[in-house]
Amino acid sequence: MRIRAARWTDKDLVAALIADALHSSPLAAWLVPDPQQRHQVLTDVVGIWVEHAMFFGDIHLTDDLTAATVGFHRYRPIPPPANYRIRLTDAAGSHADRFDLLDSLLSTKQPTEPHYHLAFLAVRPDAQKAGYGTALLTHHRSRLDSIGLPSWAAVLAEREHLFARYGYTPRPPITLPNGPTLRPVRRNAHRSSSGLPINTSRPVDNRWQGFHA
Numbered sequence: 101m102r103i104r105a106a107r108w109t110d111k112d113l114v115a116a117l118i119a120d121a122l123h124s125s126p127l128a129a130w131l132v133p134d135p136q137q138r139h140q141v142l143t144d145v146v147g148i149w150v151e152h153a154m155f156f157g158d159i160h161l162t163d164d165l166t167a168a169t170v171g172f173h174r175y176r177p178i179p180p181p182a183n184y185r186i187r188l189t190d191a192a193g194s195h196a197d198r199f200d201l202l203d204s205l206l207s208t209k210q211p212t213e214p215h216y217h218l219a220f221l222a223v224r225p226d227a228q229k230a231g232y233g234t235a236l237l238t239h240h241r242s243r244l245d246s247i248g249l250p251s252w253a254a255v256l257a258e259r260e261h262l263f264a265r266y267g268y269t270p271r272p273p274i275t276l277p278n279g280p281t282l283r284p285v286r287r288n289a290h291r292s293s294s295g296l297p298i299n300t301s302r303p304v305d306n307r308w309q310g311f312h313a
Contacts, residue, residue: 144191
């Protein structure tokens with residue numbers, strides 16, 4: 101299974117892949133209750149963040165375009181996507197308030213020190229439970245260990261055990277109003293790594309940048 105960095109031309113494919121993986125999840129149903137609108141809304145909203153990761157993070161995907169990770173380099177504060185409020189409203193329509201609420205709840209749980217934010221881990225539905233998530237997290241762990249920073253993610257309950265195998269420990273859960281419970285998880289920095297120079301005096305902007313499938 102070969103894993104490579106995404107190219108600019110992959111961004112729409114990655115957004116659609118994440119939307120496919122999320123579509124049947126309780127989180128997606130809470131964000132966009134109407135199943136007829138759900139896939140398009142998810143694709144359009146996720147697309148904003150996938151594009152943003154091209155500038156302020158990284159995207160890796162399997163060479164067969166079946167699975168992907170999207171992360172943000174929160175080594176220092178980063179801006180939100182350009183014209184985010186307008187773009188979110190255009191993408192989500194009447195569902196924008198739910199994305200806003202998720203944003204607000206997640207922002208209270210994210211670390212304030214420099215860290216890597218693993219925003220999305222997605223596997224195409226017809227390829228799940230075939231080792232793709234394991235391969236991507238193994239690849240992700242090796243990259244984390246080379247930079248020596250903690251990593252943070254928010255996952256659905258059924259994904260918590262997978263992340264635990266890669267050193268992530270649970271943090272207090274987030275329960276959405278009349279919706280599912282999300283499990284923030286954190287992986288501490290690898291102690292033997294030399295790490296990267298960072299400015300720890302500047303707090304990290306905790307704006308929401310994704311969800312998992």
